[in-house]
Amino acid sequence: MGKEVKYVPSGGLLLSEDKDIKKLSELAKEGWILESFQKLSFKLIKGEPQDIEYCIDYNNEKDDLDEYLSMFENSEWKHICSYEGYHFFKAPKGARPIYTDQETLTTKYEKQYKIMEKVVIGTIALIVGCLLGMGFISMINNGSNILRGLKIVLSSGAGAGIGILIPFIICTIIVYKKIKN
Structure with missing residues (x-):
């Protein structure tokens, strides 16, 4: 069983x-x-x-x-x-907590914050890169299907980046508030 x-x-x-x-x-x-x-x-x-x-x-x-x-x-x-x-x-039940003071608890959240910060910065870089690429393609657009396809890929990447960025920003703000409390 x-x-x-x-x-x-x-x-x-x-x-x-x-x-x-x-x-x-x-x-x-x-x-x-x-x-x-x-x-x-x-x-x-x-x-x-x-x-x-x-x-x-x-x-x-x-x-x-x-x-x-x-x-x-x-x-x-x-x-x-x-x-x-x-x-x-x-x-x-009743065991001594792992975190007994604010300083060690803050250290826990600072570790999480550093990871979230890297993800947010990386995602922003992805979005900016995609948008710059789309702008460059728009400037040289000569009707090529390859360039149109690349522009679609870049706009999809920018959209996905924004979709990823929003929850990570929210999580980063939450962790930052835990550090400051």
């Missing part, structure tokens, strides 16, 4: 971290225990009800991952899984 599995959508690791971990703790009381995170959903396995807390931490340093995870070995927080720099932990 296989395990009972349930997938629960995440509100977004940056957008609703507190809401997600609260929801996971409530589901653990019903016996749905976090096993992994995939894309935008939590994979839960049916087991014994548990009164536990969850914490999501961010550390994208791949070189010191073993050292990072070993910091938790002697604590009440047990590593569950990792996904693209996000690390999921659980501990018994």
